[in-house]
Amino acid sequence: MNGDEIDAFTDGACLGNPGPGGWGVLLRAGGKERELSGGEAATTNNRMELMAAIVALESVAAGSRVRVHADSTYVKNGITEWIARWKKNGWRTAAKKPVANVDLWQRLEAAVAGHDVSWHWIRGHNGHPENERADALAGAAARAAA
Numbered sequence: 680m681n682g683d684e685i686d687a688f689t690d691g692a693c694l695g696n697p698g699p700g701g702w703g704v705l706l707r708a709g710g711k712e713r714e715l716s717g718g719e720a721a722t723t724n725n726r727m728e729l730m731a732a733i734v735a736l737e738s739v740a741a742g743s744r745v746r747v748h749a750d751s752t753y754v755k756n757g758i759t760e761w762i763a764r765w766k767k768n769g770w771r772t773a774a775k776k777p778v779a780n781v782d783l784w785q786r787l788e789a790a791v792a793g794h795d796v797s798w799h800w801i802r803g804h805n806g807h808p809e810n811e812r813a814d815a816l817a818g819a820a821a822r823a824a825a
Contacts, residue, residue, distance in 0.1 A: 684745075719824055751800075
């Protein structure tokens with residue numbers, strides 16, 4: 680998947696929130712596909728959504744053009760709109776509270792820095808084939824982590 684524009688379809692799942700969780704990624708480029716997934720025994724849905732995007736970006740060659748497709752407005756808005764203000768405020772929200780999942784936001788920011796990334800929101804659980812595959816991977820990983 681080197682040299683091509685890469686589509687990364689990402690999703691996270693949690694059995695209870697918090698609870699056992701999983702993330703799933705479908706990478707597609709140049710007619711090839713790769714699936715990735717993983718889970719944690721005790722986590723939240725938002726952490727798993729972030730992990731899916733992080734792993735997608737960390738799994739492709741440096742300098743790649745990546746279109747990240749996520750059903751999480753938390754991830755999309757966080758990385759494209761909110762993160763600059765959080766950093767300016769010392770990783771605090773507008774309400775002066777610590778940003779949740781700051782460790783993963785910082786890791787995502789570092790992963791984005793190595794690529795040309797565009798972010799695309801897709802409606803989850805709406806029959807989108809690639810999102811459904813990422814969701815199935817995330818769900819299976821969450822069940823395995825349980």
